[in-house]
Amino acid sequence: MQKTARQPRLSASRINQGGGYWIWYVLPALIVYIMFMAYPMLDSVRLSLYDGTTGEFAGFANYVTLFTDPDTAARFWGAFGNTWVFFAYHMLVQNMLGMLFAVILTNRTMRGRGFYQTIIFIPVTIAVMVTGYLFKLLLNPSFARYALQDMGLGALARPWLGKEETALHVVSLVSVWQWVGIPTMMFVAGLQGISEDLMEAADIAGANSWQTFWYIKLPLVMPVVGMIAILTFVNNFNAFDIIYSMTGPKGQPNYSTDLIGSLFYRVGVVGDHPISNPNPGLGAAISTSVFLMLLAGVIPTLRATQSKE
Amino acid sequence: MERNQANKSRPRSMRLSNLHIPSHILMLVWMLVVLIPVYLLVANALKTKRGMYDNPFGLPNPLTFDNFQSVIQDGNFFSYFGNSLFVVGVSLFAILLLGSLAGYGLAHWRGKTSRGIYFGFVFGMMLPIKIATIRLMELMKGFGLFNNLWSLILVYIAMGLPIAVFILTEFIRGLPRDLYEAAHIDGARQHKIYGSIVLPLIKPALATVGIYNLVPIWNDLWFPLIFITQDDKKTVLLAVTRLQGQYATDWPRVFALLTLSALPVIALYLAMSKQFVTGLTAGAVKG
Numbered sequence: 001m002q003k004t005a006r007q008p009r010l011s012a013s014r015i016n017q018g019g020g021y022w023i024w025y026v027l028p029a030l031i032v033y034i035m036f037m038a039y040p041m042l043d044s045v046r047l048s049l050y051d052g053t054t055g056e057f058a059g060f061a062n063y064v065t066l067f068t069d070p071d072t073a074a075r076f077w078g079a080f081g082n083t084w085v086f087f088a089y090h091m092l093v094q095n096m097l098g099m100l101f102a103v104i105l106t107n108r109t110m111r112g113r114g115f116y117q118t119i120i121f122i123p124v125t126i127a128v129m130v131t132g133y134l135f136k137l138l139l140n141p142s143f144a145r146y147a148l149q150d151m152g153l154g155a156l157a158r159p160w161l162g163k164e165e166t167a168l169h170v171v172s173l174v175s176v177w178q179w180v181g182i183p184t185m186m187f188v189a190g191l192q193g194i195s196e197d198l199m200e201a202a203d204i205a206g207a208n209s210w211q212t213f214w215y216i217k218l219p220l221v222m223p224v225v226g227m228i229a230i231l232t233f234v235n236n237f238n239a240f241d242i243i244y245s246m247t248g249p250k251g252q253p254n255y256s257t258d259l260i261g262s263l264f265y266r267v268g269v270v271g272d273h274p275i276s277n278p279n280p281g282l283g284a285a286i287s288t289s290v291f292l293m294l295l296a297g298v299i300p301t302l303r304a305t306q307s308k309e
Numbered sequence: 310m311e312r313n314q315a316n317k318s319r320p321r322s323m324r325l326s327n328l329h330i331p332s333h334i335l336m337l338v339w340m341l342v343v344l345i346p347v348y349l350l351v352a353n354a355l356k357t358k359r360g361m362y363d364n365p366f367g368l369p370n371p372l373t374f375d376n377f378q379s380v381i382q383d384g385n386f387f388s389y390f391g392n393s394l395f396v397v398g399v400s401l402f403a404i405l406l407l408g409s410l411a412g413y414g415l416a417h418w419r420g421k422t423s424r425g426i427y428f429g430f431v432f433g434m435m436l437p438i439k440i441a442t443i444r445l446m447e448l449m450k451g452f453g454l455f456n457n458l459w460s461l462i463l464v465y466i467a468m469g470l471p472i473a474v475f476i477l478t479e480f481i482r483g484l485p486r487d488l489y490e491a492a493h494i495d496g497a498r499q500h501k502i503y504g505s506i507v508l509p510l511i512k513p514a515l516a517t518v519g520i521y522n523l524v525p526i527w528n529d530l531w532f533p534l535i536f537i538t539q540d541d542k543k544t545v546l547l548a549v550t551r552l553q554g555q556y557a558t559d560w561p562r563v564f565a566l567l568t569l570s571a572l573p574v575i576a577l578y579l580a581m582s583k584q585f586v587t588g589l590t591a592g593a594v595k596g
Contacts, residue, residue, distance in 0.1 A: 025414025025503075026426060029407040029470050036467035037433055040441035040448060047443055101339070104332045111329075116336045118582050119343055124589060125578040127528035127546055130571045133553055134350050137560055144365040177342065185590045230435065238437045241530045245550075261439070268443050269535055280443045287440045298435050 041291070048288040052281030062285035072267075072282070078255055079263040082168055086259060087236040089172035090179070095228055097176075098183025103213060105184070106191040117188070121181035128178060132245025135174045136161065161247055164256040171257050175242050179235075183228045190224035191217060226305025230298050237290050240265060260290055350571070354564035361561050376565035380552070386569070388541055389548040396458050396544060397526050400465040404522055405515050407466070408473025409481075412511075413503050415474065416481035427478060433471035438464065439531060449536060456539040461532050469522040476521075476591060480514040481507060520588025527574060545570045 051058040066076050101120060105113050123131065137143055141157040148157045160170045194217060202212045218225075240261035243251050249266055251258025268283015353361050354376055355369035364370070380386060415427050438445075445464060454460035484507070492502045508515075533547040543551075549570050556562040578585045 021499075022414040022418030022423070026411045026418070026423075029411035029430075029474060030426060032403075032407060032463070032466050033430065033433065033470045036445065036448075036463050037438055037441060037470075038429070040444035041436065041438070043444045044441055097339075100335075104329070104336065107329065107332070109329070110332060112333075112336075116340065117586070118579070119340045121582065121586055121589075122343055122347065122575065122578065125524055125574045125585065126571045127530070127574075129528075129530045129546055129549065130567050133549070133563065134346060134567055137563065138346060138349060143560075146362075147365050177346075182590060185586050189590060234435065234437055238439045240439075244530070244534075264439075264442075269446070280447070284443045287443060291436070291440050294436065 044284045045288045045291070047280060048284035050281050050284075052279035052283070053277075058281065062281045063289075066282060066285050066289070075255065075258065075263055076286070079251070079258045079260050082251070082257060083237055083239075083259045083261075085168055086172050086175070086239065087233065089169070089176055090232045090236055091229065093173070094176040094180050095183045095232065097180050098228070099187050101180070101184040102187030102191055103217070105188050117185070120184055123178045124181040126178065128175075128241035129245045131174065131178050132242050136246050139170065162253055164253050167247060167253060168257045171242060171246050174246065175239065178242075182231070186224050186228055187221060190221035194220050222305050226301050229305075230301050233297050233301075234294055237261070237294060260286065264290075350564055351568055353561055354568045356561050358559060358561055376562045377569065380562060380566045380569060384548055384552050384566075385540065386545075386548070389543050389545045392458060392542060393527060393544040393546070396461050396465070397523060400462050400469065400526055401519055401522060403462070403466045404469035404473050405519060408470055408518060409477050409508065409511060409515065410503070411470075411474050412477030412481050413507055415478045427474070430471045430474040434475060438468045442531075442535065446535060454536070456537055456542050458537075458542060460536040461529075461544070464532055465522070465526050465529070469518075469526070472521055472591065473518045476514055476518050477511060480511050484510055516584050517588045517591045520584055521591050524574060524585075524589060 048062055049057060049059060051061065065072050067073055101116075104110060105117055107113075139160045141159050143157075145154070145157040148154050158166075161167050198216060199212065202216055207215070236259075238261050239259055243249070243257055243259055243262040244265070247253070247257040249262055249270070251262050264283060264286045267279055267286060269278055271278045349366070352367075352369055353365065355372050355374070356364075357371060357373050357375075360369060360371060360373075411430075415423055449455055449460045452460075454463075488506055488510075489502060492506055497505075528546060529544075530546050530550070533544045534550070537543055537547060549566055552566050553563050556566065
């Protein structure tokens with residue numbers, strides 16, 4: 001399709017050399033990519049069909065264990081449910097806030113935009129684990145119990161991370177605190193791409209700011225919404241550092257903050273109760289399930305939100 | 310609101326609605342939400358144990374640098390730092406080199422195979438490399454790379470290549486064709502064109518790719534946690550997990566430790582925030 005347009009301009013030059021030549025430029029990257037990413041990813045799928053201890057072919061036995069064995073399945077479905085809660089916080093709180101911030105930050109008559117933008121983005125550059133340890137201390141009731149009591153805010157000195165009812169929500173909000181800069185800046189980039197003429201036209205037609213947002217801005221940044229949804233989904237289903245640092249690899253208390261990422265770590269990498277050795281087969285079954293779920297979520301989202309090409 | 314001539318001729322910023330009071334309030338509130346934890350992190354790192362318990366929210370009084378001193382002295386902090394720098398440096402260099410070569414190749418080579426390879430790379434942008442962990446562990450064990458920084462470097466290069474190939478291929482495709490034509494007429498060799506014409510022109514794209522990868526690589530915990538156990542091979546982040554357990558009862562020291570590990574990236578960010586924002590949100594707008 002594009003060939004006809006480009007061919008004549010290039011035909012005179014050596015630039016037109018075929019794949020036999022250009023492959024040499026591509027090959028080094030391709031080898032590393034296949035060897036350390038593409039192949040191990042696909043081969044993990046194969047590993048999920050083998051017994052983790054004997055190394056023999058086991059069919060879908062790992063998946064049967066993962067989904068139905070009383071001990072394992074309880075952990076898996078628990079982590080699965082928690083991950084959806086974690087994801088919901090990011091979609092609803094983080095991404096909505098990001099959208100709101102972006103609308104404010106792209107208002108041309110608003111002062112101090114650059115400054116606010118810089119501040120909002122700071123947490124993104126901090127390691128998740130550092131954020132986790134920091135908030136673990138700040139949220140510990142003994143950090144500032146007396147100071148808070150003096151301020152009449154003694155009720156805030158609670159074991160936020162020690163109670164099953166609050167731990168997952170608090171961990172999710174800390175993660176939102178960390179990442180809200182990413183959707184904000186993506187929306188800013190998307191909104192800046194909207195032509196000034198269009199906004200003028202809406203202005204002249206007498207649209208209020210809510211109408212401009214709902215009927216013009218939002219539809220035009222739908223591709224960005226899609227990308228952010230995908231990014232959030234992929235990252236949340238792999239989140240690990242935040243759990244490891246805030247509530248430990250077991251997602252305490254009582255697995256109430258256990259996510260798929262931390263479960264994967266325990267089962268596939270270090271070994272989990274009741275078996276204290278890592279089980280690569282079962283671990284691979286977890287990662288393959290995540291893999292398939294990501295594909296099932298990502299591809300339709302791309303189709304729905306990205307215009308072709 | 311009615312828009313008559315008089316209203317239009319007035320500077321926009323003079324109108325009351327353009328003061329954006331609710332927007333400023335919201336921004337200021339969020340600013341506090343962001344900055345208070347960061348302030349508490351740094352301020353408490355500068356307090357004595359007693360000073361922190363007496364006054365956790367106030368400014369450090371008395372001010373002390375002992376926490377930083379002891380963190381630097383009794384962990385091998387410089388060695389951890391060196392390891393992190395080495396891993397980040399080599400990985401970024403390789404990502405940019407291999408990525409720009411591949412981008413140069415893919416931008417010029419048109420055909421089914423090249424399109425297939427390109428999409429193979431781009432697809433990897435959507436997939437987290439963590440999924441490959443189980444197989445990577447066996448692979449690294451097989452190569453004898455456990456407790457070797459190269460295990461991290463190889464994984465990070467592979468992880469960084471999809472975005473690098475995507476951004477650089479697109480960028481090189483956008484360069485004016487006349488450039489190459491002129492160089493060809495001068496009789497320049499292909500690899501010379503890459504080195505002396507393409508590389509200088511794609512610097513902004515290289516910066517974007519570099520920053521996009523710098524932060525996740527510096528901040529990665531997952532792979533060091535799995536591949537590295539030996540103390541002299543630890544990266545900063547991995548060392549932090551161990552030391553924070555060791556200091557568990559001495560909170561100002563933990564704060565100092567966390568400050569030390571977070572500050573380099575925050576400082577770099579504040580020094581070049583524009584590039585950071587473009588870098589870290591890259592690949593999103595045109596995915």
